[in-house]
Amino acid sequence: MIEKGNRSQGTPFFVSNYNTQKLERIPLTEKLFQEEWLQKLIFENPQILPVDNLEIGFTPLIPLGREISTSVGFIDNLFISPDGYLTIVETKLWRNPEAKREVVGQIIDYAKDLTNWTFDKLNSEVKNRNSENKGIIEAIQELEELDEEYEAKLIDNIERNLKRGRFLLLIVGDGIRESVEDMVDYLSNSAQLLFTLGLVELQVYKAITDESYIVVPNLITRTKEITRAIIKIENSTNSIVKVESNFSEPKNSNTNTRTTITEVDFFDELENKTDSETAVFAKQILEQAIKSGYHIDWNSGSFSVKILDPNGSGQKITMFVVDRKGMFYIGWSGTQLKRLGLDYNLSSEYVTKTAKLLPNIQQDLKHKDFWNRNSNLKDLRLVYNEFMAEVEKYKDLIIKKSEAIANII
Known part of the structure; x- marks a missing residue:
């Protein structure tokens, strides 16, 4: 009898004409890595984050700043899409067992605080964190040209998304070993916001030929070790919390009618x-x-x-x-x-x-x-x-x- 098991993550190999070598994974818990290193990695290389698998409207990620100051703390990384959708990224190395609990509530507190912001306040904070005093519009214009009419609509959309709490929240670290169900407790007071929360594991491997690294975003879901899960808060009068922890493709993708x-x-x-x-x-x-x-x-x-x-x-x-x-x-x-x-x-x-x-x-x-x-x-x-x-x-x-x-x- 064939028993269908859980999908597991394999180990990468470097294959050339001359040899085959197993890549050595470097745990992010080693002193070699600090959260500042992880923040910088993500800020300079936002494409490594699997945002297109979560919410296509938030892509591509355009960096706005690191350590953005709010009344409840500092946002590690803040990004925006050309359509005005904000992504908040909180990096965490799970050396402290209590950090898992704290970081989920922390990133939601950031989202709640941003709902009280205006475009002008956000733009001012972004400029404060930029050595060139570059604002939001200037950052987006580096990716695509904006005319005056669209620029006005873009600002309106950013204002609307701030007010409604329409954010993508990403917690990025070296593995999540706490059940998704336990995290619902942190979300019970956030049903007035409409956001998507993503948990992403980054695996780092030592490259063969130089001092660079190979980074693999882990998108595999297991029963006990959740390396990525989505918790969707529906903005409704009934305050429905939908927890989705299975990322395997449905048998018939046409039946997947989840509203994004x-x-x-x-x-x-x-x-x-x-x-x-x-x-x-x-x-x-x-x-x-x-x-x-x-x-x-x-x-x-x-x-x-x-x-x-x-x-x-x-x-x-x-x-x-x-x-x-x-x-x-x-x-x-x-x-x-x-x-x-x-x-x-x-x-x-x-x-x-x-x-x-x-x-x-x-x-x-x-x-x-x-x-x-x-x-x-x-x-x-x-x-x-x-x-x-x-x-x-x-x-x-x-x-x-x-x-x-x-x-x-």
């Missing part, structure tokens, strides 16, 4: 930019897509309705996209089909048929798997059933052609 902060803000912004009826319609599209077995990919400003490659490669094929401005469009699927060995013209025909349903929409002359312009949800609403019928036909055709390829192989 990104999703909440998507519909808030959609309603602000359009109206309540359009937002309700977009939710209906999302719910029906999930119910019909489609895969949903969330981006910071849109959601994409996709199908997974029927032959199991893991690649995705885009059916259509809905964005936060009330627009929707199709595209890319022709190139995606080609990667899977399917006929590009399947996508071209899909584009042609769906374009006929909508006013002022035609097939793009250069890119046959795109429309010549985006449509809007109000126009889609009038022909939604007909549009989804074409989507279903396209999906069925892709599945049929994929099965034919699989039989040939």
